[in-house]
Amino acid sequence: MTEHTCDLAVIGSGPGGYVAAIRAAQLGMKTVIIERDALGGVCLNWGCIPTKALLRTAEVYHQMKHADAYGLKAEGVSFDIEAVVKRSRGVSAQMEKGVGFLMKKNKIEVVKGVAKLEKGANAPVVKVKTDKGEDKVKAKHVILATGARARTIPQAGLEPDGKFIWTAKEAMIPDVMPKKLLVIGSGAIGIEFASFYNALGAETTVVEMVDRILPAEDEEISKFAEKQFKKQGMKILTGATVEKLDKGSDAVKATVKTKDGKTQEVEADRVVLAIGITGNTENLGLEALGVKIDRGHVEVNEWLETGVKGLYAIGDVVGAPWLAHKASHEGIICVEKIAGQKGVHPMNVTLIPGCTYSHPQVASVGLTEAKAKEKGHKVKVGRFPFVGNGKAIALGEPEGMVKTIFDEKTGELLGAHMIGAEVTELIQGFGLARSMEAVEEDLMHAIFPHPTLSEMMHESVLDAYGRVMHV
Template structure:
């Protein structure tokens, strides 16, 4: 019901914008999701004007009504893609497809949406913007490589781009492998980053081949198939490779890694007949695999040498909380233990015990694929800095005209970081103003059950760096919206500098925290102080209130403790 009891017509409790809504239902700064026929549409009012655009992010379908509007753009709450409100264009990774735009009319106290409108001219599709990049060769078809190719194509340079990939599949969203696809919640074709028609014609060329050498003097690369490709700009986006421990039995067919779509295919096929799954490593990927296998009704045991899962990333308290929630779902943990081998039926541990397993999945980490760069003599980063290709703030490597992005350029090894680097790389190649990226403010998100999200320093890391910290915590069980949703299991933790009030880090476990974390990211980016956060009014009843309560708790002012 609208204000005053007027029925607006709804589909799944969403207003029908063809019938319209009272103008008073959309005050300044508000966003409302509704429908126009089969379309999901988002209405928003900024500076008095009403705009209507598609309501779901074109990356993974996140509800943009939960996003953030700033500087003429709307930002996705999940992976932080950005869309122009004027054109609907995706202007920030990881989304590539534009949002549809609609005609909205405000008349006689009502707002209606009358149909789709033609989008305004693209802000990126002007080849006159910046210099011509010349011939661009991209090595690697992952998230970063595809983003670089996509942005160059939008700027009118698609025909000058060749993307060389040794993956048999066209560029796909690797995050799907351990999440929706592995758990059976999404089909294989949903993993694609672009339709096959994107590569070819006037667009970038996709060459399925392996690069075997890089000649810095001749400025060309050579493929296993014998092609020699000259470049004016070379982007190395070779990613990272899984690390397989050198242990007896780890070459058996029952032992799997998960890095590619083909790996996910093999793992899904193996899971059909397996009853007992052992995951080695309590990493983000390890826990996502554990959650996916629980969803497939398997018996799952996670083995790791760590005393607490994810303690280095989330801190011990949050790590233990994550462990407890996974145990409630049925996962068994064997922590503080090392694996000594696998005989095809069971893992042998260093304490003499055995864990029966029909299927073993390795979550034992990855290492940057630097072979090509190392052989060519490019400078590499120190091991404690990730050991990838050394790059500067513009992502330029040590040789002229060569750039590195994504996992091969060092941590954090996240798809949204790689895609953002792809955009920065295009800015650099075209001679545009390159915006810097603060890696300390890149959120990490894990889509297991429960979800995990984190940004900035843990409590332990902050103390190691000399900060005198204040810690705030708030449980989901104290939040009315979480209880109403049947999601009382979760925790929000914040880390502040006692001296300055600076927000140093935030760590969250529970329902929809991958959407909530961006609020803290924005706060850190804008250097928001604890006082400003405490004085901010959060809507009720919402999950976001827990973010406020955690800040208040750090300063002894929590309301619903």
Template sequence: MSTTQFDVIVIGGGPGGYVAAIRAAQLKLKVAVVEASQLGGICLNWGCIPTKALLRASEINHLLHNLGEFGFAADNVRFDFDKVVKRSRAVSAQLSAGVAHLLKKHKVTVISSFGKLAGTAGANRKVSVSVEGRETTVLTAPNVIVATGARARVLPGLEPDGRLVWSYREAMVPKAMPHSLLVIGSGAIGVEFASFYRNMSAEVTIVEVADRILPVEDAEISGFARKALEKQGMKILTGATLGKITKAENSVTIDVTAGGRTAPITVERVISAVGIVGNVENIGLEGTAIKVDRTHITVDPYCRTGEKGVFAIGDIAAPPWLAHKASHEGVMVAELIAGRDVHPISPMNIPGCTYCRPQVASVGLSEEKAKAAGYKIRVGRFPFIGNGKAIAMGEPEGMVKTIFDDATGELLGAHMVGAEVTEMIQGYVIARTGELTDGELKETVFPHPTISETMHEAVLAAYDGALHI
């Protein structure tokens, strides 16, 4: 058994862990990353990135079947599903290799093993490294960053079996294109898979226990998204509960109760997308001052745990559970360890994006939450149908909604649904981070013709000044 000393040890090489390691190395710290599976974590290998590759393919399929709108025609339009899946895997592999290159470039030691906290050694924390349960090395450092991420939550009776019931992993690498799907859960993961398979021609039903889909979004935006998805032929059941589950050779039948009525739904495959569970097991938390709340480590605004020298970032820690939040936390913690002045991350300034068709993006408070917080608000709305670029692109379905504090002009929240809104939301994020008011946003010049002009118009609309509606 050998002992190796570092300044920082990162347990987990996902978007939080590897970014923390790179930034710490840039600040001249000696860093090790212990990763039991694939560099880049779930996001890069089984989440954010490969799903976007799949969704891009489904968008192309949609366009190919609507070429007439643009003056084109094509016969016998078809796709090779195996190649669609292989391309998404190739994209992930390329980027995972890129992460390995970046860590090597910054002289970060990468250990392909399972790491766990293993007590202290003087002023240092110890991290035990093991392969197949056999301890091989003990690393020491005064600072440890836990970035072990999360996994899909499993519903009793709907455990992924690799054949009929899928989690996100199985949904990304199916052996064949199913003709019908039931998606349980309508958060970002569920709606994105529903959108992908629907645009690849499958019959899709979404079942959601809440009273609306995309329940973390502004109610008006989620209502708009629901109508758009139903217009595409998707079936959506909200306020729904699951009953008896029956598996056959190549189908699943589930009794679903919604609207006071229970009816069986039979599909070829089921995708379970009902949230995540933090990976807190077997990482050495026992006997420490680290607290766990509903499978996630409790941290302060600087991602410090209750144990001195131990930080937790990303999906293992507080919500929102988003890759960009994890990366930002990684940078913040690395700089804090290096002795730099840092600012805690405000959850209200972290954008959320859902890459279905139409896309959904938001930052800050919803209208309902702004009112509940006691604000007197001004609300601006602007539809894509009033935007020249959106019409020219054949994407007139969408809207932008802004919420301002009537007393101060502070932008409390912004909510968008439509083409490319995930690329545009950052404008509002910068406005919130820079504490801009309606005055600065009104005076900002937006280029024409762009869909981003809807953002300006939605600001003007909050003050009865929209120009194109």
């Protein structure tokens, strides 16, 4: 048995774990990171990064098919799904090597294996089952960053089988290009896969149990998105549930109960389950230590403490929002609090931007209009359409809008919601504004470059106060 002693042990090397480890190393802490699979976790290997590579392919393919709109000719446009997947996997492999380089650069020891926690004097002891036996890691502090996995439906016949019924992982490495695809769930993951396969020509149906797609987004944005996806040929069933799946020799027949109480059958070559995720809390010894787990996620306080001395948890394993950048920020908060750094603040989830990389893209930060009103704010709302922006017209991307929500009394920017080309890159402008507690005057007086898509952000603010210029 090899024994490691350190200041901090991090279990999991996703965007929460490896960023926490790097920050700890920067602060002079001897750090060990434990990973059972590839460095970078789900995000880099089976989530954020490879899906964006796939969606980039879909975007380029869409543009090639519509080349004539730009005065170009592209004949016989097609794709090779194996090559598409190979490129996506190559991007992930490159990113994994990058994380490995960062570990070496910051002198962080990497232990490959499966971790289990046992009671220790000042913090739990981590035992790691490796391919050579068992290692023991004794640390002053331990951070759980074990991430999450796809949630499944606890109903006979609806379990993923890796062939006909896919989780996100199988959807990233398809064995065939389905002619017909059924996506169950319309959050960011479901909509991204629906957008990818629809763009490549699959007849795509999305089933969502609530009354609108992208239910976490502002209702106006959800409706706009549904309209655009339907224009692209997607079939969307809201207020609907999948009652059962009957698997045949080469396809699946889904029985869907619609909002009017009737049932209809949807045939598909493949089904993607995208109904959320649940934390990886099993087989870690958490229950024996007395760690509280609620609905598959570890309970923590504002400083990411579990209630067990010396044990912390960050990222997807502690619950929503399940976002890589949230996990990274939690990792930094947790480590800086452990190190006694001054000026550390607990996480404010309303400052976390959310992005969906479909076509069109969707991005938001802060409160929706409905949530702002629920919280008692009297609001001013501004809107600006992409069709009023010169850069959007020049790009051939006139479909979209920017919506901003302000507190009428104080001028505080309560929320911003966007749909259209490149809004996932634009949203951080509003994220920074909220972080700096900007009010309407700050945003009105800012000078936005022309011609850019960012001008719509300015115009949306102006619109909220009756000063819009270009509509």
